[in-house]
Amino acid sequence: MNTNFDVIVIGGGVVGSAAARELSRYNLRVAVLEKELDVCNGVSGHNTGLLHSGILNEGNTLRMECCLEGNAEFDQVARELDVPFKRCGKLIVGFGEEERARLETLYQRGIESGIPGLQMIDAARVQELEPNAHADFALYVPSAGILDPFLYTIALAENAVMNGARYYFNQEVTGIERADGLYRITTVHGVFTARWVVNCAGLYAFRIAEMLGFPGYQPKRVKGQYAILDKKTGKYLGMPLYPAPNEYGACDVHVTPTVDGNVLVGPTIEQIGDGIDYSVTQDMLQVLVRQGGKMFDYAKRDYYIRNYAGVFPTILDPRTGKDLDYTIETKPEAPNAVNTVGLNSPGLTCALPIARRIVKKIQETEPLIPKETFRPTRKGIVRFAEQTKETQDALIRSNPDYGEIFCRCECVTRAEIKEAVHNILGVETVSGIKYRTRATMGRCQGGYCETRITAAIQEELGRKKEEVLLNQIGAYMFTGDVK
Numbered sequence: 001m002n003t004n005f006d007v008i009v010i011g012g013g014v015v016g017s018a019a020a021r022e023l024s025r026y027n028l029r030v031a032v033l034e035k036e037l038d039v040c041n042g043v044s045g046h047n048t049g050l051l052h053s054g055i056l057n058e059g060n061t062l063r064m065e066c067c068l069e070g071n072a073e074f075d076q077v078a079r080e081l082d083v084p085f086k087r088c089g090k091l092i093v094g095f096g097e098e099e100r101a102r103l104e105t106l107y108q109r110g111i112e113s114g115i116p117g118l119q120m121i122d123a124a125r126v127q128e129l130e131p132n133a134h135a136d137f138a139l140y141v142p143s144a145g146i147l148d149p150f151l152y153t154i155a156l157a158e159n160a161v162m163n164g165a166r167y168y169f170n171q172e173v174t175g176i177e178r179a180d181g182l183y184r185i186t187t188v189h190g191v192f193t194a195r196w197v198v199n200c201a202g203l204y205a206f207r208i209a210e211m212l213g214f215p216g217y218q219p220k221r222v223k224g225q226y227a228i229l230d231k232k233t234g235k236y237l238g239m240p241l242y243p244a245p246n247e248y249g250a251c252d253v254h255v256t257p258t259v260d261g262n263v264l265v266g267p268t269i270e271q272i273g274d275g276i277d278y279s280v281t282q283d284m285l286q287v288l289v290r291q292g293g294k295m296f297d298y299a300k301r302d303y304y305i306r307n308y309a310g311v312f313p314t315i316l317d318p319r320t321g322k323d324l325d326y327t328i329e330t331k332p333e334a335p336n337a338v339n340t341v342g343l344n345s346p347g348l349t350c351a352l353p354i355a356r357r358i359v360k361k362i363q364e365t366e367p368l369i370p371k372e373t374f375r376p377t378r379k380g381i382v383r384f385a386e387q388t389k390e391t392q393d394a395l396i397r398s399n400p401d402y403g404e405i406f407c408r409c410e411c412v413t414r415a416e417i418k419e420a421v422h423n424i425l426g427v428e429t430v431s432g433i434k435y436r437t438r439a440t441m442g443r444c445q446g447g448y449c450e451t452r453i454t455a456a457i458q459e460e461l462g463r464k465k466e467e468v469l470l471n472q473i474g475a476y477m478f479t480g481d482v483k
């Protein structure tokens with residue numbers, strides 16, 4: 001295994017994968033070290049999937065700058081990387097005079113920040129745009145959109161690999177030393193060396209920062225729970241509905257359609273202790289249904305299929321006591337290290353702008369030579385379920401594996417499962433197949449297809465059934481025979 005690189009990126013979330021992709025534009029040997037078995041297992045896989053407009057961010061911050069840039073370019077990015085995306089807009093809805101005043105303030109701030117197309121609209125216009133929304137009035141934000149955060153991160157990582165970057169999974173970084181002009185990076189399974197290190201470790205970025213010589217960052221752990229609603233509800237919601245900001249300036253539970261036709265209700269906002277806690281509770285499910293139901297009729301328990309939680313990578317700014325702005329930094333005492341911390345929401349929207357700023361930090365020290373062979377495009381797996389009848393027939397004629405349905409709820413075929421199993425990143429988990437194909441994401445949540453996916457991994461990769469993992473080390477699908 002080659003362990004010597006020009007640049008090592010720590011963390012394969014959306015930001016680390018965007019950084020790897022942007023670095024792969026240059027003649028550099030680039031590697032990503034990721035502690036989990038796939039990309040997008042950290043914050044990037046536990047969020048709302050919204051392309052933010054910036055309306056909820058304060059102006060004159062790096063976060064705002066990156067958000068406007070990331071939002072404006074995303075139609076092209078989604079085309080280049082073949083990522084499902086809809087620029088559907090969003091409504092921040094309000095009731096009563098106090099909320100009207102808060103929305104007016106947001107509107108003014110948004111105009112000053114240069115957010116395009118903002119409109120204060122009345123109840124009749126809300127009904128025209130979203131017949132199932134409840135509101136007395138709303139702030140309409142047409143530049144917002146929805147995307148698939150898993151496929152976006154996978155696409156960035158795949159495009160980086162197509163352009164020469166390498167991904168190493170199950171490689172938690174435990175120590176970093178510098179000697180003879182090189183970084184020696186110790187992981188749980190080996191040692192890597194690099195001229196440059198980029199910290200993109202999300203919730204653990206403060207720890208890597210300390211290892212690199214950027215000490216003192218203090219995380220603040222805030223968690224949000226969500227409920228996922230059945231696809232039956234998707235047809236009743238065209239765009240996200242946010243409530244007007246509360247007295248602290250934050251928007252409580254919102255309802256958001258996904259690009260695949262589900263509806264997400266959440267997140268709640270809960271302060272937690274120092275650890276990362278992804279647990280979900282019955283109590284919070286009730287809160288979600290109650291708060292979501294105020295804006296959207298179909299936010300009901302009857303449609304609930306699953307819940308999940310995310311934890312914000314917030315860092316406290318000791319000077320202000322508020323959340324730290326996006327920080328992308330270098331310093332002479334830590335040569336050839338680019339440190340990032342505080343990449344809080346909307347980091348999905350901002351991933352590529354952040355990545356370009358990481359590259360710029362390196363360019364401040366050394367010139368980078370563009371790679372002539374760099375290709376910005378990548379193709380995703382063709383979704384059989386989304387094709388016309390004619391195309392489906394043609395696909396089956398060209399490859400009979402399209403004629404066998406593996407996941408009944410989401411209509412995913414054997415051909416798609418096989419393509420996912422042979423993914424360019426070398427991911428071998430059942431969840432890896434899920435996020436690449438949507439198999440197991442339907443109403444039955446894998447009751448029918450999970451064992452079939454396990455069998456496909458066995459067959460295609462020559463693994464024993466006891467070797468196949470759900471999503472992490474120790475999470476075996478099977479531990480032996482019953483009979």
Ligand SMILES: Cc1cc2nc3c(=O)[nH]c(=O)nc-3n(C[C@H](O)[C@H](O)[C@H](O)COP(=O)(O)OP(=O)(O)OC[C@H]3O[C@@H](n4cnc5c(N)ncnc54)[C@H](O)[C@@H]3O)c2cc1C
Nearest residue numbers: 011013015035042043044047050173202310346347348349
């Ligand atoms: C509830 C919630 C909702 C959100 N909604 C949105 C939204 O709708 N739109 C939006 O734009 N943004 C949203 N965000 C923000 C967005 O998800 C994050 O800003 C973004 O995903 C951060 O990406 P990242 O790559 O920095 O972090 P991560 O995705 O956490 O990636 C960091 C990676 O580093 C790895 N790692 C950590 N430590 C080590 C180590 N020691 N060695 C090796 N690897 C390591 C982790 O396993 C992880 O894969 C939301 C966030 C939350 C919590």
